Amino acid sequence: MKTAVVTGAARGIGLATTRQFLADGWHVVMIDRDEAALSSAAAPLEGAEPVLCDISQPDQVDRMATDLATAGHSIDALVNNAGVAEFGPLAETDFACWRRVMETNLDGTFLMSQALRAPLISAKGAIVNIASISGLRASTLRVAYGTSKAAVMHLTRQQAVELGEFGVRANCVCPGPVATKLAMAVHTPDIIAAYHDALPLNRYGSENEIASVICFLCSEKASFVTGQIIASDGGFEATGIGLPALRS
Numbered sequence: 001m002k003t004a005v006v007t008g009a010a011r012g013i014g015l016a017t018t019r020q021f022l023a024d025g026w027h028v029v030m031i032d033r034d035e036a037a038l039s040s041a042a043a044p045l046e047g048a049e050p051v052l053c054d055i056s057q058p059d060q061v062d063r064m065a066t067d068l069a070t071a072g073h074s075i076d077a078l079v080n081n082a083g084v085a086e087f088g089p090l091a092e093t094d095f096a097c098w099r100r101v102m103e104t105n106l107d108g109t110f111l112m113s114q115a116l117r118a119p120l121i122s123a124k125g126a127i128v129n130i131a132s133i134s135g136l137r138a139s140t141l142r143v144a145y146g147t148s149k150a151a152v153m154h155l156t157r158q159q160a161v162e163l164g165e166f167g168v169r170a171n172c173v174c175p176g177p178v179a180t181k182l183a184m185a186v187h188t189p190d191i192i193a194a195y196h197d198a199l200p201l202n203r204y205g206s207e208n209e210i211a212s213v214i215c216f217l218c219s220e221k222a223s224f225v226t227g228q229i230i231a232s233d234g235g236f237e238a239t240g241i242g243l244p245a246l247r248s
Contacts, residue, residue: 008082176233
């Protein structure tokens with residue numbers, strides 16, 4: 001049985017991805033730092049293994065990797081999904097905020113990939129990093145978040161180049177607007193309407209739609225796909241820039 005490690009697995013895209021892997025017959029190691037949410041999410045899922053770990057902390061990541069190796073897990077896929085979103089203008093983004101975003105979104109992706117490098121090579125596995133449309137195109141209030149996701153995109157290319165000779169593939173998925181509970185709670189009616197107008201498909205995406213792209217990239221169906229930045233965004237990147245409701 002193949003094993004996938006999914007970070008930020010307690011909710012949202014990470015949980016949807018976990019469920020799709022399980023439906024495809026994979027074992028899934030669910031990584032999250034929210035113990036209560038992780039336990040609740042994993043409890044009804046047969047084949048899921050919850051592991052409490054803050055991916056921004058090198059000692060916790062090292063301990064997690066050692067425990068997985070001791071348990072004899074092969075690592076056939078690593079999905080670096082965990083992320084922090086803090087929005088604000090450049091003038092109001094202090095260094096503490098900058099570091100909170102970077103230490104999970106970028107540092108955590110680097111630490112996880114480095115810690116699981118050896119088992120990924122042994123399995124000739126796949127890495128999928130989750131960036132954002134905000135890494136592909138600048139947007140208001142995303143100086144830290146957008147920069148972190150742009151860095152994740154380039155890190156993906158570095159991984160693809162350096163690990164390809166060992167048979168490990170690395171790709172990046174950039175979700176556009178997704179109808180998560182958090183997004184629907186914080187997006188005003190004006191912003192929702194503006195996104196609908198700006199997206200060629202005229203709707204938000206779903207967590208399951210993003211998860212399907214992730215699972216495809218981890219599968220043998222994508223065996224010759226590596227180093228790619230794939231926007232799953234309803235065509236948002238193709239439409240140019242600007243949402244008046246976000247600029248006002």
